[in-house]
Amino acid sequence: MGGPLGTARVRVAPILSRPRTAPPPGLPQAGAMQPLIVTLALDGASQERFDELRRRHFPPQRNHLSAHLTLFHALPGELEREVRQDLAQTAERPPLTLRVPGLRFLGRGVAYALRSPELDALRQALAARWGPHLTNQDRQPHRP
Numbered sequence: 001m002g003g004p005l006g007t008a009r010v011r012v013a014p015i016l017s018r019p020r021t022a023p024p025p026g027l028p029q030a031g032a033m034q035p036l037i038v039t040l041a042l043d044g045a046s047q048e049r050f051d052e053l054r055r056r057h058f059p060p061q062r063n064h065l066s067a068h069l070t071l072f073h074a075l076p077g078e079l080e081r082e083v084r085q086d087l088a089q090t091a092e093r094p095p096l097t098l099r100v101p102g103l104r105f106l107g108r109g110v111a112y113a114l115r116s117p118e119l120d121a122l123r124q125a126l127a128a129r130w131g132p133h134l135t136n137q138d139r140q141p142h143r144p
Contacts, residue, residue: 033077038087038126040069040119043095050112058109069114069144071123074135086129090122104143114144 042050050067075083099115123142127134 033080035074035077036072036080036083037070038072038075038083040071042067042069071126071142072130072134072138074138075130076133079130079133083130086126090126093122096122098144116144119144 041047047067054063054067096116096118098119100112101115102113104111104113120142127138127142131139
């Protein structure tokens with residue numbers, strides 16, 4: 001086992017999506033393209049395990065998403081072509097193994113702490129590439 005709670009495999013197959021709600025204050029509003037959210041895909045077994053735990057322990061009225069690993073919360077929608085190109089190159093990497101050493105408290109909730117030097121390096125490289133376009137939240141140290 002990679003830690004007290006095990007390990008997870010992550011395909012470096014970034015998923016690009018847009019939020020379903022209006023952007024928060026400080027982000028472009030109506031008329032501008034919706035921001036992009038970048039997450040990583042978990043292997044099937046890990047996805048099922050984390051989804052089951054999420055269903056069991058996350059408040060149902062707030063459980064609108066499957067378990068996920070967010071790399072970036074709000075990249076400018078106008079950069080979609082560039083972001084897709086960068087992510088296509090990133091997806092050529094072999095899968096990453098993440099250790100799950102424990103839990104991390106988020107104030108109003110809990111998340112699994114995930115550790116991987118390869119993930120840290122990948123996230124730092126993408127953050128450097130997109131640096132001028134990152135929100136304050138995405139400029140913070142990444143703590144998956």
